Amino acid sequence: MDERQGLLLVNLGTPDAPETGDVRRYLREFLFDPRVLDIPAPLRWALLELLILPTRPARSAEAYRKVWTEEGSPLLVHGRALAAQLAHALGPRWVVELGMRYGNPSLASALEKLATAGARTITLLPLYPQYASSSTGSTLERVQQLSGAAWNVPALRVVQPFFDHPAFLDAWVEVARPVLAQAQPDHVLFSFHGLPERQVLKSDVSGKHCLQSAGCCDVAVPENRWCYRAQCFSTARSLAGRLGVKAEDFTVSFQSRLGRTPWLKPYTDLLLPELVQKGVRRLAVLCPAFVADCLETLEEIGIRAQQDFLRAGGESLTLVPSLNAHPAWVRALVQLVREGSRLSSVDEAAA
Secondary structure, three states: OOOOEEEEEEEEEEOOOOOHHHHHHHHHHHHOOOOOOOOOHHHHHHHHHHHHOOOHHHHHHHHHHHHOEOOEOHHHHHHHHHHHHHHHHHOOOEEEEEEEEEEOOEHHHHHHHHHHOOOOEEEEEEOOOOOOHHHHHHHHHHHHHHHHOOOOOOEEEEEOOOOOOHHHHHHHHHHHHHHHHHHOOOEEEEEEEOOEHHHHHHOOOOOOOOOOOOOOOOOOOHHHOOOHHHHHHHHHHHHHHHHOOOHHHEEEEEEOOOOOOOEOOOEHHHHHHHHHHOOOOEEEEEOOOOOOOOHHHHHHHHHHHHHHHHHOOOOEEEEOOOOOOOHHHHHHHHHHHHOHHHEEEHHHHHO
């Protein structure tokens, strides 16, 4: 009998419960990652222990409670459903596990389950469409650490960032088109998770391209190969084209910033009243950096951004659901996993 193939799906993570203590533990693990808060360790400790962790967990727990379900965190619920449907679609030769970079189910537990199931080769699929060192990079580093520490080290294959893959884009179109047809928006906003500008600049291998001009992300060039912002703009342009949205009828923005240092602009929350002032009344928002609905989509956009937009004078803000475990997304992931051209060794992925 052929040996079983392992598939490790990885998303960022979630607290175990929408309570202050659980959120504090989650945020401590998340924000202590030097790829997330890429500042000297003493400053990172002081920032977390003296400023962030004493106050932010309570506020975040309150936000989590607004979107928590009877089954648990939306991110975890959708992740489990996706893993189950992928296992069915891929067939009995594959064993599929979900792991979170931070929180539970942990990467260590997911790798242990794959090893117990007899998977000697593991395909690692970080569920982040666009590359960032703080998400994809951190996940690759941690999985390599954990799998490399085992006595029997599995062979790892990595699915590359899929921000421009036709199957990913087509899945989004299948999800978004009926929602847009019903909402009839006069403008579409593509809101991506933000990053500090310094992290984008660190990804510029030339040191001369990223954030140096207004059009630095308009085309793909060697200098912005690793650029998260460029990949976000590429995703937005491709989705707009597939959805028939004209260039003047969509905008790209960035959400979820933390702290006072400059992050990628424009900021979603500050852009909303500007759109109203320009005459936008019915706004639809897609969040293509997230493949599963979570706090950032359901609460930050679906609740807070909607309230802000209406308060500014808008008539409606429609959040387009994420891919979650939609059949089109399951089909897309099966294609990504099975396409040899989209897989590379860990060494090639890190090159």
